[in-house]
Amino acid sequence: MRNVFEAILECGHDEDFDPVATEEFTATDAPAGSKAKLEILAERVKKGLPLWHPEDRRDYSGLTGAVRPRE
DSSP states (O other): OOSHHHHHHHHOOOTTOOOOOOTTOOOOOOOTTSHHHHHHHHHHHHTTOOSOOTTSOOSOTTOOOOOOOOO
């Protein structure tokens, strides 16, 4: 599945979805928008967990990234 629409077409959706926080529901240090964070969110949904943990990373402090020069 490449996006949420394909997921709905393949798996359907449940308007009554009620996520439950279990021992598997732990915080992540993955930055917002990163591939790692998206994979974690997808796993949370598959496991019936809430999407957002109150202790998930909230900023980009301490991270570095490649800087591409303008052409």
